[in-house]
Amino acid sequence: MTNPLHTPPPTAAAQHRHPFTLEPDRWETERSRALRTGHVRDHMCTTACEPVLVYERTRWGWLAWTVPADGSLPELPHNIGVLPPDATRTDRLAVRWLTRRPARRIGLPASIPSSLRYSLAVLALLGCAAALHTIGHGVLAGIAWPVALLAPLLAEHLPYRLDARARRHVRSVEGDSACRYLQRFAALHTYLVRSAAGSNRNELRWAAEIGHHLLWDAARLLHTQDTRSASAQLIDRERLMVQLTDQVAQLLKCIHTEDGPADTDQPGGHERPLGPYPPGLEQAAQPAPRPAPAPHP
Structure with a gap:
């Protein structure tokens, strides 16, 4: 992204920079399993050599990481998949199927490339x-x-x-440029999701919903176009996502420094989520209507 309007919070930028950011010990476990059950790609591999992937499932989809042969932490996912914002049970089952562990294989003689x-x-x-x-x-x-x-x-x-x-139930992207774009979107959206999970503020929940729509839309652009032709649209959406995380960070700071819980359930609060949001998402961003008060007996 060029000339961002705001700088994302450090906690947001740190998300998904490496596998299992919140569970660092998990990577060693998955890496050890991959070394036992699969072939790790190294300089001896040919173009037909498939990499061993470790899938990191999230609430919004997954990140697939390649296991490096030198034991280092990968910095760029091999592919990224995104669930639709209104994901159904079938959609989530599709993610579990696509991110299953690879089947164990029996090596054949060297003369047989399979x-x-x-x-x-x-x-x-x-x-x-x-x-x-x-x-x-x-x-x-x-x-x-x-x-x-x-x-x-x-x-x-x-x-x-x-x-x-x-694959019809998700949007997935591959390639270094596309994954690098979507990795930044995923990091910002994960920050929004984690912020909403630890609070009962509607503004944070709406921000996470808008972030998921932006992530889903970015996955569509990267799935159907190359990064060069879609760069202008991707920059606009990334700028909106950065603004959204910046506003959420400011709101969280106010919640921690002020007596926010006292007016959390006050009527007449925010009637629209934190913005801005792109055209076409206004309907998704609208808050649910308040139920009418029950009549007094």
């Missing part, structure tokens, strides 16, 4: 055993063996079909 999933190998062995058993009970070999071979093939392609269906 590997075999452990579950697929087990299924193939079970299929062969079942085919031999059915053949021994009178089933034709021409029927038993094709069925035994068809099951592993279906099991191999089923996860890819489920992946494609699950």
Whole structure:
């Protein structure tokens, strides 16, 4: 972003600079598991070598981190996924599926540039055993063996079909430039979410909702356009997000220095959330209508 109107709070800028910012010990646990169950990409890898990813799930989506071979902390996510602001249970299940741990694989000879999933190998062995058993009970070999071979093939392609269906429920971006943009948006939005989680102020809750809409919209731009063509729109949205976090930081400072709880539930408070917010989000930013008071008996 160029020429920001405000500087984001230090706590906001520190979010997601590294994996598991709030749980530093978690990274070592996940890294150790990745070293045991997968191949960590190093200078010996080819273009076909897939990196081992550690997924950091959040309330708004996930960040996927590549495990460096030198043991250092990664600074840029491999990809970032964002849930819609009004996420349903199906959307959240899709995130859990997409961020599942990678399947264990069996290494093949060096002459074969591939590997075999452990579950697929087990299924193939079970299929062969079942085919031999059915053949021994009178089933034709021409029927038993094709069925035994068809099951592993279906099991191999089923996860890819489920992946494609699950991606319809989220917006994800890849590439260094796109992830660097969205990483900054994610850091600012996480600050808004954490600020709202520890307070009952409606202004903070509305700010977090607006931040999620901005994050979702930025993911749309980065998913459908390259960073150069979408830079002007991204800068406008990032400026709005920085302004929003700056206003939230000022509000939190006032809450901590003044006797804020006394007037938290006072009627006639803010009728609009902290702003500004981009065109198209006015309806989402409107507060819920107050319920009518119950009549006295």
